[in-house]
Amino acid sequence: MRKITLHRPKESFNKNCTYEILVGKRTLTELKNGEEKSIEIPNEFKNETFKAKIQWYGSEKMELRNLTENDKIIISGNKFLNRKLPFFGAMFPLTGIMIFSTKNIISKNIGIGILMIFLVGLIGTLTIGKNKWLKLKKE
Structure with missing residues (x-):
């Protein structure tokens, strides 16, 4: 032993x-x-x-x-994934507010594109990078 x-x-x-x-x-x-x-x-x-x-x-x-x-x-x-990633999660509702607000801050098509890139990155981090936490x- x-x-x-x-x-x-x-x-x-x-x-x-x-x-x-x-x-x-x-x-x-x-x-x-x-x-x-x-x-x-x-x-x-x-x-x-x-x-x-x-x-x-x-x-x-x-x-x-x-x-x-x-x-x-x-x-x-992993300090980045455990400390910083939750702040990126806070961007999700903020992006939604920017896209669907009555005063269009950014174009809806651009906003939806940003939201999709954000979601793909988040899902990739949680699945592909699951052995790096x-x-x-x-x-």
Whole structure:
């Protein structure tokens, strides 16, 4: 068995959520905000992958065979996606107000185009970029 240390720094975002630690498709443990745990990984998992997950999104996979005894892994949230992206969500109703207001600030066709580009970018970030919300860093 190999022993590794998992560390999650205190974060102002995702502070009420726990990060689920997966080995393969099995849950190994959970990390709360600011928590550090030492875990033992059984030898039967040496060819598996390691991943952190929160709700439907998570981190890139890390190969367990690349980890050595007493490695420390820092699991943190992506600051841009977790802090800045909600402000882009606030643009959705503002764009709607600009498009459908009685005083046409911008042309409706241009506004609808901007809204569609915004929606495609948002859906792309939530689906294609779903494995970039958390970061694993070997120390």
